[in-house]
Amino acid sequence: MLIHGYTEHQGIWDHFKQQLIKSFTVITPDLPAHGKSEFPAYGLTIEFMADCLMAILKNEKITKATLIGHSMGGYAMLSFAEQYSEFCNGICLFHSTARADSPEIKTNRERTIEIISKNHTGFLYSFIPDLFAVSNRERLQTEIDSLVEKAAEISPEGLAACMEAMKDRQGSIELLALANFPVGFIIGKQDSRVSCDAVLAQSALPKQSHVLILDDCGHMGYLEKPEETLAFIRYFASL
Secondary structure (H helix, E strand, O other): OEEOOOOOOHHHHHHHHHHHOOOOOOOOOOOOOOOOOOOOOOOOOHHHHHHHHHHHHHHOOOOOEEEEEEOHHHHHHHHHHHHOHHHEEEEEEEOOOOOOOOHHHHHHHHHHHHHHHHOHHHHHHHHOHHHOOHHHHOOOHHHHHHHHHHHOOOOHHHHHHHHHHHHHOOOOHHHHHHOOOOEEEEEEOOOOOOOHHHHHHHOOOOOOEEEEEEOOOOOOHHHHOHHHHHHHHHHHHOO
């Protein structure tokens, strides 16, 4: 199961899915409020996202899965693993972290929610390019424009609710230390959102840890380093 991040959609995995489906059953859900999934009227939490992932597996009659979670998708994946560990073959944090937000990050998210409410399209034109390493932005301008265009379809309410859910999520450090399945980490050295050093420290916690560190890569490794990240995911899913 390949789980997209904030402002994304299941289509970001099209290239990966085309390759991985040769060897694996591949599921690429749209998280709530993203892509073709609706924004729930009764509130949105990371735990609810995890329950949605569980509902998909049950519907497909899948009893074990390897989960790859990009950014916010990693938070949903960690919540899933805490609630439904018996369904996990392994989990991989793809530019994501098991730590809860620091007070500073929580404050920044609150400011972001205000910005979204005033000009959500303007927010996206600023937010998405900043996810890429500076050295990759010109080369990937077409891909950045496509991400912004697709993200603009998400309602301001949906974007704000997901930002609130990320702010309020619990940390999952203990899960990493106690996990009885492999844990993967894909880390960008130039990631402005998730500290390379912090996640590298987390990678020392699991009993079985697998790590890919990418130079000249920000928060968007599936576009900045597609072949390297695809190869790692193929390897990790084979464990």
